[in-house]
Amino acid sequence: MLKGGYPAKLKKVLIVTAPLWFKAPFRILRLFVREKLRERVHTVNAPQLGLHVPRSSLPKQLGGLHEPDHAAWLEHCKNCYTNNLQNAKLDGVIDEYVISNHIPPINAQNGIIEHEGDMTSDRATRLGDSNTDMHISGDPPYTCDPSPLRHTHGYNGDMKSRHINSGDEDDMDISTRGTWSSGEVSPGLSDEEGGGGGAGETPQALLQRVRALGRRGLAAEYDEIRSRPPVGTFHHAKLPSNLAKNRYTDVLCYDHSRVILSQTDPDDPTTDYINANYVDGYKQKNAYICTQGPLPKTFSDFWRMVWEQGTLVIVMTTRAVERGRVKCGQYWPLADGQHVVYGDFAVTTQAVEHDEDYTVTHLLLSDLKRGGSRRIWHGQYTRWPDYGVPGGGSAQPVLRFLARCRRAQALALHDLDLAWAGHKQGPPIVVHCSAGIGRTGTFLTLDICAQRVSAEGALDVRGTVERIRAQRAHSIQMPDQYVFCHLALLEYAVMQGYLDSADLTGFDEDNEEESE
Structure with missing residues (x-):
């Protein structure tokens, strides 16, 4: 293990239900082994296996759904190998999808949700309750490709010590400053990128580029990104039983990065669905879960997802009602001390803090069926308009x-200590607005780029947006949101001392001339 030979050849090594006496020396031992090995060896409890391996692939004795048939598996491997060789002879290239060019059976999990889909556009008012897919994001309509469904959830663990920012509440340093290590990444992303790396530019280079492009140039850059077709399929989201679980009929979640809930109803093959996607962060796989604002009948699914994913922090960037329309259900109790039950879970509000721009609610989430509870930090930004950017x-x-959100995640993770055996940055942060693409995607872009510039002194706004959109379709919904990301990160660079100033005189001149 010290040389990192055999284990490093495996993608991931899970040490299940290790005793406490093993965990402490193992945590020290990790510091002396190769970084590549550290990223692939994890100590986990049996309930945490579902965070690393889909429950459909875990054997029943470990809490999964799979009944292994070793002989059948070997036969399948032989057939796949034979097919690949035949295709290679015909085409010269082995088709990576030749093994399984079909939609696999869907595992039955949580109960069915019945809710009539609504629309985010003002056109919904004029078109009534039609269930026809409405295209509100400004992006190309959804298309289905024949790619098989792929599930890419799980975490890469790191038991190294974590740095907690102990500054006051207004400290603007978003990074955790320290050594970053790459986790596994989604298809199409390299290990080095980890959802937030790749080619970048210094804050000074970013400033020069923003000056040169102006608002119109950045908007054109965004239009080019938006014009690209989706990179995955939406088969699960479009199943009749799942359509009603989508808040908006045209905001669906990719199959390859969707969050799969645990099985609760073995007779219903669609009850594992929730409109939510994993999104990689800065050198952290599945750092976030992007989801829609919960519907009243999906409240229990939402809280079950929060529980199963080990989430400690929920970020909400919308108000429940905006412009006279319901944008998100009230899925948590507002009053201090109030207790509400959602299916198998109870949520209790323990304290509420009000700020001019956001509200923080400290919640206690309890599993009524299996026992146990966890504190949840809920931050709601209240001054961010739909389809827009924060004003002022x-x-x-x-x-x-x-x-504040980053500090809440770090402090909550510190409190868990040895109870958390996943990535050093902790479990996924759940982020949502109304549809889970516009303000949500903007928040993720700011967080990923801010962490990277703090760690490396470089950032890549465009690349970050492209990677987020590859996991949560149509993230960053409007050109103004794309522009805002650039301007906000320049302001962050000035605040952190990476730039002396960010003079953008003439940035809007093209727009002014056009309006004249």
């Missing part, structure tokens, strides 16, 4: 909220 001429309030 400064991104400081949003950046302050972002820093």
Whole structure:
């Protein structure tokens, strides 16, 4: 193990239900082994196996759904190998999808949700209750490709010590400053990128590029990104039993990155569905879960997802009602001390903190069926309009909220200590607005880029947006949101001392001339 020979050849090594006396020396031992090995060896409890391996692939004795048939598996491997060789002879290239060019059976999990889908556009008012797919994001309509469904959830663990930012509430340093290590990444992303790396530019280079492009140039850059077709399929989201679980009929979740809930009803093959996707962070696989604002009848699914994913922090970037329309259900109790039950879970509000721009609610989530409870930090940014960007001429309030969210995650993770055996940055942060693409995607872009510039002194706004959109379709919904990401990150660079100033005189001149 010290040389990292045999284990490093495996993608992931899980040490299940290790005794406490083993965990402490193992945590020290990790510091002396190769980084590549550290990233692939994890100590986990049996309930945490579902975070690393889909429950459909876990044997029943470990809490999964799979009944292994070794002989059948070997036969399947032989057939796949034979097929690949035949295709290689015909085409010269082995088709990576030749093994399984079909939709696999869907595992039955949580109960069916019945809710009539609504629309995010004002057109919904004019078109009534039609269930026809409405295209509100401005992106190309969804298309289905024949790619098989792929599930890419799980975490890469790191038991190294974590740095906790102990500054006051207004500290704007979003990073955890320290050594970053790559986790596994989604298809199409390299190990080095980890959802947030790749080619980048210094804050000074970013400033020069923003000056050169202006608002119109950045909007054109966004239009080019938006014009690309989706990179995955939406088969699960479009199943008749699942359509009603989508808040908006045209905001669906990719199959390859969707969050799969645990099985609760073996007779219903579609009850594992929730409109939510994993999204990689800065050198952390599945750092976030992007989801829609919960519907009243999906409240229990939402809280079950939070529980099963080990989530400690929920970020909400919408108000429940905006412009006279319901954008998100009230899925948590508002009053201090209030207790509400959602299916098998109870949520109790323990304290509420009000800020001019956001509200923080400290919640206690309890599993009524299996026992246990966990504290949840819920941050709601209340001054971010739908289809828009925060006003006021400064991104400081949003950046302050972002820093507060990061600090909440770090402190909650510190409290868990040995109870958490996953990635050093902790379990996925759940982020949602109304549809889970516009303001949600903007928040993720700011968080990923801010962490990277703090760690490396470089960032890649465009690349980050492209990677987020590869996991949560149509993230960053409007050109103004794309522009805001650039301006906010320049402001962050100034605040952190990476830039002396960010003079953008003439940035809007093209728009002014056009309006004249």
